[in-house]
Amino acid sequence: MGPKRTPIILLLFMFLTVSSSHKYKNKKNYKPCKNLVLFFHDVVYNGQNAANATSAIVGAPEWANRTILASDFHFGNIVVFDDPITLDNNFHSPSIGRAQGQYIYDTKNTFTAWLAFSFVLNTTDYQGSIQFIGADPIMIKTRDISVVGGTGDFFMHRGVATIMTDAFEGEVYFRLRVDIKFYECW
Amino acid sequence: MGPKRTPIILLLFMFLTVSSSHKYKNKKNYKPCKNLVLFFHDVVYNGQNAANATSAIVGAPEWANRTILASDFHFGNIVVFDDPITLDNNFHSPSIGRAQGQYIYDTKNTFTAWLAFSFVLNTTDYQGSIQFIGADPIMIKTRDISVVGGTGDFFMHRGVATIMTDAFEGEVYFRLRVDIKFYECW
Amino acid sequence: MGPKRTPIILLLFMFLTVSSSHKYKNKKNYKPCKNLVLFFHDVVYNGQNAANATSAIVGAPEWANRTILASDFHFGNIVVFDDPITLDNNFHSPSIGRAQGQYIYDTKNTFTAWLAFSFVLNTTDYQGSIQFIGADPIMIKTRDISVVGGTGDFFMHRGVATIMTDAFEGEVYFRLRVDIKFYECW
Numbered sequence A, B, C: 001m002g003p004k005r006t007p008i009i010l011l012l013f014m015f016l017t018v019s020s021s022h023k024y025k026n027k028k029n030y031k032p033c034k035n036l037v038l039f040f041h042d043v044v045y046n047g048q049n050a051a052n053a054t055s056a057i058v059g060a061p062e063w064a065n066r067t068i069l070a071s072d073f074h075f076g077n078i079v080v081f082d083d084p085i086t087l088d089n090n091f092h093s094p095s096i097g098r099a100q101g102q103y104i105y106d107t108k109n110t111f112t113a114w115l116a117f118s119f120v121l122n123t124t125d126y127q128g129s130i131q132f133i134g135a136d137p138i139m140i141k142t143r144d145i146s147v148v149g150g151t152g153d154f155f156m157h158r159g160v161a162t163i164m165t166d167a168f169e170g171e172v173y174f175r176l177r178v179d180i181k182f183y184e185c186w
Helices: A002-022 B002-022 C002-022
Strands: A034-043 A055-059 A078-086 A097-105 A113-122 A127-136 A142-152 A158-169 A173-184 B034-043 B055-059 B078-086 B097-105 B113-122 B127-136 B142-152 B158-169 B173-184 C034-043 C055-059 C078-086 C097-105 C113-122 C127-136 C142-152 C158-169 C173-184
Touching: A055 B055, A055 C055, A078 A113, A097 C113, A097 C127, A113 B097, A113 B113, A113 C113, A113 C127, A127 A158, A127 B097, A127 B113, A127 B127, A127 B142, A127 C127, A127 C142, A142 B127, A142 B142, A142 C127, A142 C142, A142 C158, A158 B142, B055 C055, B078 B113, B113 C097, B113 C113, B127 B158, B127 C097, B127 C113, B127 C127, B127 C142, B142 C127, B142 C142, B158 C142, C078 C113, C127 C158
Parallel strands: none
Antiparallel strands: A034 A078, A034 A173, A055 A078, A078 A097, A097 A113, A113 A127, A127 A142, A142 A158, A158 A173, B034 B078, B034 B173, B055 B078, B078 B097, B097 B113, B113 B127, B127 B142, B142 B158, B158 B173, C034 C078, C034 C173, C055 C078, C078 C097, C097 C113, C113 C127, C127 C142, C142 C158, C158 C173
16 A cells, blocks of 8 residues: 555655745745855045046936035935955955946935846856845845846846945945845756 | 545646646736735925925936926936835825835836836835836826835745826826735745 | 556656756756847937937936046946837837836946846737846847846746847947847746
8 A cells, every 4th residue: 555655745745845945935944045145345436536436426416416425315326336246355355246237325314225236247156147126224234135137157046135234434435245145046 | 446546636736736826827817926005105306395305306318407307208317216105195194114216207208217116114014125127108097017026024026016196296296006916925 | 557657657747847947957958938039229319319319318427428428438327218129120110119218337447338127018919018137248249138027918027138239330329139038937
């Protein structure tokens, strides 16, 4: 009679496998299918650092200009960036790619930003791009944004990235630590 | 002999389950795994309402300024917003979160916009963010945009949001009704 | 005894089906569930072509204006567009929809852009929208960006789009060939 039970057991096993890899699962139990921790470094143009700047203010509200971040928590500033990505928190470490896109300061009574950018990686380990979008309540220690797509080695990937301000120097330099957890890998 | 048939029946059942929850299904039959209807309220800065404004023009074409929406259907205006989200259509209802991001007027012979923003929800029922992107042909009654990701209670969610202009007062205030239908829940 | 084996065979078959349609598969083997090749045409406003322009510079760094693309590889320019989409590479072919959104020149020592836009299609064959995001290293012949969502006939679709600069005339006109490969169709 044993053999006759095998299919049922397999079925149950399969059912659990299918379910758990996709849905119906308690959020706490998900494990990333891929995980990367990277840093990127943003040097905002301030009128005097053209050679070193990696980003520039390109949009500002009526009451502000594009050389100095706006008053009122920089509300309304759009910054375009092309920032080096490194494996550790050292600005001078070799760049393994570029973080490219924009961030927007979007609140007038606290520091929050909205991010939309790509990581373009070009190393022996990883070749491809990762797309990110999300709200960034800057004053909170860790913030989650969405990983909405990828190409190359990250073909069709999706996930969540936990970002953390790893350093902040005046209004010119900041470094973000990005803990990328892919939950959908292809 | 009955027990021997059980696995096949289960198999067929499972196969249908797997298929229908993912693909091959007639679009009309999909049912959301989660559904939220929310409203958000946008008060555009116009030079005189700094205290109440929730958004500001931060990009404009060469022929326009950032205090008044551009002529030619506002073509070229980028607006950054941090708008209160409410459960009903009353601007004075308690806010359950913020809609943060940008919209762009992108056509010069009719009113259309392009939207990229997040909902950041912070209630006892929902904690987390939802990411939206899409074209918004404003003059059409209901428009669909994409829900491309989420975090927290909306971890890895995807779906479609149907937006509707619920109120429009001059060029200063509008209210959007957002019917969020998640078809991929985790 | 044959019938008792059937379930196991079916099970194995199912397991392979489920796996191969979602994960664990070598990237090279994926085949799109839908494929579209389209072109779109961008005519940048340059101060003298208001009637024909389909896009306009709306953001620029402090050192540039919004009539002429910025020096330094246009770094910092945000362009809003509403471009006609055609089935072939002829600007005068009937438009089957509009490409709407923004591109940003984001590097100061080479030509790269960051793209975020939608295709809004309106033909007898296709009704719906497709959302795109990604980095665009313009000087490379073909570049991959992410297809992060869709509505209507592209309900919940995801994929990768390979873009190619099909024509480029001065700093006023360019035409992109977009080879959209959907790998997740609903």
